[in-house]
Amino acid sequence: MGALIGFFVRLYTMVFGALERLTNGWFLGLAARFIFAAVLLQYFWNSAKIKIDGSIMNIFTPGAGAYAQILPKMTEAVSYDISQIAFFPYGLIVLLGTWAEFILPALVVLGLFTRFASLGMIVFICVMTYVDVTGHGVDIGILFSTTPDKQIISVRLLWIFLLLVPTLKGPGVVSLDWLFGRSYRRREMYYD
Template identity: 50%
Template sequence: MNALLSLHDRAARTATRLAPEALPLIARFSFAAVLLVYFWNSARTKLGEGPFGFLSPSDGAYIQIFPKAVEAVGYDVSQLTVFHWAVVTAGTLAELILPALLLLGLFTRLASLGMIGFILVQSLTDIWGHGVGGDDLGRWFDAASGALILDQRLMWVTVLLILAFHGAGRFSLDSLLAGRRIPQIP
């Protein structure tokens, strides 16, 4: 029994020693494998025509982000305000830029926090704007693990929290840039 406990302790020490290097890489890989294309495809549906399409978002962008406001103006998005345009434009840019920063490991902690905020706003919009509820909303601490909002998005946020706490790790632009900084005198 002591040999088994000793083996367990050695394995645990090794895992603890490797965690600061492994967790950020695993989290960035998981984000890229599961969410990168999801967010980029979502952003593409919001882009208007041409190279500056992010400045003239599609009608679908307004419908996705402000469903009740768009319905209130009879689906004529030209009646919406500059506030609506600014939020839709910022949201579209966030969906394009923040995942790219996470993929590259550049400004990873800030990008992770930005993505967490984005996911919270996205979830609230789905719940109150689009009326998502029931099984799609889900419940924590139940037998079902596939609810679109509470279950899946908690997992997304958990991956992003690893990056917010640990940073991008050794294999990132953050690490490369940190090695080039001039040391500060205390």
């Protein structure tokens, strides 16, 4: 019996050791970025487009939709007349939040400044969840819930976990970070 168990342990170790060696350094980062692009990129960009009223020309002047999403209670208090909201700090918060929702997902997908962008997206999701609860009154549910309308927190945690992979492991070989890093390393070797 011990020989049979030993055989399966060796087989297991051999198969999964080979799989780990084959995917080391490139697969996890690429897969996480691909899944982020497939599942979340459009979600965040659609949300960002609402903030600029659908026109890239409004990238420096987010509309009432941006204020309503980011500062819901304050925007409602001024009857959605955003000219009554001070630029500093509130307008600046809305402007930077709008830019972050466009720029950070693009950087993650491209694999450029990936660790920074992924960490930024994690912070963005945490802030978004906080605003959903405190500003919009959303019931984000509870962990381990089997009721679909009580699973928002579980979904957001999956998003965060997905972004933890490139934050901790990097973007992988198929990325602009790797390409620029390779170019930099070659240049450094040339000058040494």
